[in-house]
Amino acid sequence: MHILLAGGGIGGLAAAVALLQRGIDVDVYERAPELREVGAGIQISPNGNAVLDSLGVFEELRSLSCDPARKEFRLWNTGKPWPMFSLGKSVIERYGYPYLTVYRPDLHQTLADRVRALKADAIHLDSAVTGCEQNDSSATLILQNGQRITGDALIGADGVRSVVRNALWPDTDAAFSGMVTWRALIPMTSLPEHMRESVGSTWIGPGGHAVNYPLHRAEIMNFAATIEGKRWTAQASFEQGTVEECLDDFKGWHEDVQTMIKLAPNLLKWGLMKREPIPQWTQARISLLGDAAHVTLPFLAQGAVHAIEDGMVLARCLAGAKPSDIPAALLRYEHARIERTSRMVRGATDNTERFHSSELATEASAAQYLEREWSAAPIAERYDWLYSYNANTVEI
Template identity: 30%
Template sequence: MGKARIAVIGAGLGGTVAAALLQRNGFDVRLYEQAKVFSRLGAGIHLGPNVMKVMRRLGCEETVDAMGSHPDFWFSRDGKTADTIAQIPLGDYALKTYGARYVTVHRGDFHALMASAVQPGTIDFGKCLKRLENNGSEVRLIFTDGTIETADIVVGADGVNSKVREHLLGAEPPRYTGYVAHRAVFPASLLGDNPYDMCAKWWSEDRHMMAYYVTKERDEYYYVTGVPQAEWPEGVSMMESSRDEMREAFTDFHPDVQSLIDVTPSVTKWPLFERDPLPLWGRGRIVLLGDACHPMKPHMAQGAAMAIEDAAMLTRCLIEMGSADYTGAFALYEANRAERASKVQLVSHNNTWLRSNEDPAWVFAYDVFDVPLASFSRQIAEA
């Protein structure tokens, strides 16, 4: 048998990191993305020390450091009074204590960097997966444009509405959480002379706003919310919101939050979905990672981090077991990811992360490449 052909479905953050890491370790990878092009979507992202250690393995750590903002603290503030209810040290403390920096960055800039980390020509755009056919010796990938590709291993990194997950476990829509996230990114010059925190989460009993800079120059500011909304129209991925809607949602919040809303040029609104932990992460030649496997509320700012950790652990397990023993590799991967991802899912659901002065080391100090590998059952792997 020659070199295993690995098809990664979905070129989001988890998919691109998986492809880049697998290629750096000698695997033959194709990456299939349903979008026709990538765009710089208006969103920010937190890259904790646990993610930055993966960037180190990719040779991208210094580049990410250079493009992002480096908050000295994560502040949790009372939404009404602005009182500090938690102050979590980051900055140089994170580097010394957790082994890497904490960076906030524009999601589009980070995604572009990850896409550039794969070999040229790896990504096939405009490829929307219709179905998979596993004939035992290989997997056929049938796309909606009529094209058919084949692979020895398929990695489903195709998000919350994953076609790969559907193939493994049947059609079942994700569960709407009853919460939406408003997103807005805008020039920091609109903030005027008001000294906003580099990274702060504003809390009330049932809603919050997370706000931070997304560039090293601190010339762009971003916020994302978690706000209860009883229903969301089926099939709608996002919609435009407004300053009036934001003012209504945060009517009792501190004047600093009101000022943020007042200078917002435009704001979008997105539904938040979850799934219960899956009964399996892979079967045969097919395996899942990221939101395809464990979609979660973004309330820990660790959703993308879990996908990136998945990608790194999957690579580690394929190296450990060899791609010929893909069933063993996938079982080892699940044995070393399911508990951690499920715990992050639960804490994200409960929205308690860093609301008090807790120790975040169980998340930030984790190094996916150095953590001892848990064992797995060969019977499970071959079931």
């Protein structure tokens, strides 16, 4: 069996490793001229780390990453903290793996190295996909340079603006959400001492929120701040921003938020896209994975994790199948994943209001709001089903 993967992001590379581990030949076609991740930090919850362990990259990634002591809320203007939940040992005891904060390029490079260790020439760079075709026995990827690559199946792991998805279901791109996220990486040594704690902080306020947590052996502080009521006209996913505009967006927010903005060596502005989950991923020998299948707002910290889960479940469904069985195997993969990922997408959308509620305007109303929405019981209901899932063993 020979599987073609369009897209060499985190989901595509995770799928490639899982397939190669099962003796399935894979080729990955990536549009970029070099393999790199644009972005900053991501959070990998226990359900993601369980898969990364099976892929053989968890221990290396853990050594490069951070394991914060806890997650907490901070009120946007006063900075008053409320514990969200403890991490560290308690998470490992409950779910079997830690909750890591990860520098995105570290994860991407670790997966790429693992792919190449299993098949040295599996990743093809500068290979932009422009279309795809299929017949009863094969799927074909069409590249911008005119090449036509044929395999037994094709998986579109080519992101929010997926060429493969739009070939199957035209005009399914996500729309701008009205929100922009500012992202920056700040050297830990440049921050004041009181801001270097190994904690994941979510600053919540009316109409916006900010997140910061340590990365890359606590050498870097990740900063991501989302604000409503913005416009987006850029064709790309992100563009260069300015300190002045970011400070204006977060005028009146706590001094620590202002400090991170001012100390950021570079601020990128990302337009957040959203779309209701599509009801179908698969047509015969072509299917989807990751953002191509289930683009999500980043408010459950599960986008990358669910792409990693997709890769493992896909490989398990294809393992042992004959080429003639591929359409049925891909449908089994879709059925195993689509309900969970759709619930994740809708949960992330629901969290927009939870992070941006008008009730967060004052400390008194915020305290009542957090007790109602973010005490132990609602947190468990919202997150336990995510973290307790294991893509390595879930029934398919």
